[in-house]
Amino acid sequence: MPDAAYYASLPRTRGAAAALLQDDRGRVLLVKPTYKEGWFLPGGVIEHGESPLAACIRECQEELGFTPRLTGLVCVDWGPPNGGHGGADAVNVFVFGGSVTAEEISGIRLPPDELSDHAMVTPEQIPELAAPHVARRMIPSLRGIAEGRTVYLEDGYEPGFGAALRLTR
Template sequence: MPDLAYYASLPRARGAAAALLLDDLGRVLLVKPTYSEGWYLPGGVIEADESPLSACVRECEEELGLVPRLDGLACVDWGSPRDDGVDAVNVFVFGGTITGAEIAAIRLPPEELSDHVLVAPEKIPELAPPHVSRRMDPSLRAMADGRAVYLEDGRAPRFGIPLRT
């Protein structure tokens, strides 16, 4: 029988899941929250007892009014605690595609999102906050290569070298 008190005492990790959706021209779908500056990928917090994939699908359905066609995991990015008080987080980015008809059918929840846009990948740093834009190039490369990438604060760690302590 597991020691439930022991498991309850362990640290809990925060998680988020997002969809990196590309149209047929390779543009990225971004959304503009009403509660924060900048543009983000559709997605959000992973709820208790929810898988990252389920969270991504749920958030897209809530935010866009559609269930995206996802091709797989593009990136896991561990974000260290930020100076503004935000705790460390594991962000799961799932890659996929979005059609013109799906873009036309997007229905944003007005209390949460004010707009959506398709942008060329090189424009993302101009629009998205640094903690979001930093993972875009590695995630897009991973999608093109058909493999997932692991990042820490948006950068690939050097394996075989001791990580910071």
Template sequence: MPDLAYYASLPRTRGAAAALLLDDLGRVLLVKPTYKEGWFLPGGVIEADESPLAACVRECQEELGLVPRLDGLVCVDWGAPRDGVDSVNVFVFGGAITGRELGAIELPADELSDHVLVAPEKVPELAPPHIARRMEPSLRALAEGRAIYLEDGREQDFAPPSPSPAP
């Protein structure tokens, strides 16, 4: 039987999930929230007992009115605590959005005011730094068919240490 008091005493972490959706020209879909500045990937907070993938699918349905094809996880970015906000684990899932899906997007007026497709190099001009910082590594991982791990937007080097020179 699990020690419920022990598990209840463990720290809890915050999480978010987002969809990095590209059209057939390689442009990135961004959405503009009504309640904060800047443009963001579709996505949001992972709810209690919800998986990152389920959160991404739910958020796309809520924000876009559709569930796009997701091809898999492309990035996990751990964000350090700052400005009184706890640390957060952000899961980015890569996928595609078709012209038909773009035409069917229905934004919730109380949450999002607009959507746009932009060339990847234009994302830093529109998105806040904590969003823009993971764009290039996420796009690279998507193109390579793998996932990448970041800490505050910086890639982590998992290469084994170099052997020490022999005495």
């Protein structure tokens, strides 16, 4: 049986979960953190022993003050090691799609120590507001929702599976 030293030597990957919530006009809910630049989807780090779905729901409850109506997983985005993940070798971000009503939007209660604002934006506005790595993820996610599929990304980009499959044969 492998020992503790073996497990300690294995790569570490962190996880995050976010909600891509749209209203009946197709606008997306973004939040503005107080501790970093740009606008983001509601969500956050997956805690130890927590599933991505549970993390997404918990983060929305904490950040927005309500439990979102989620319809399913719309994106998994693998982020490479870059030193910005607290020493993790990589990060996996799970994005869940869902909807938000006008009543929920008007009742949003942001935690003032964490978030300073929220906005409903059109998909066209996302690249000018969101951090680049977040914007790269949202556009394919919205396309996946429209096509009824989950997208897989690597650092915000869809990999070319045809070439990858040829290399493994």
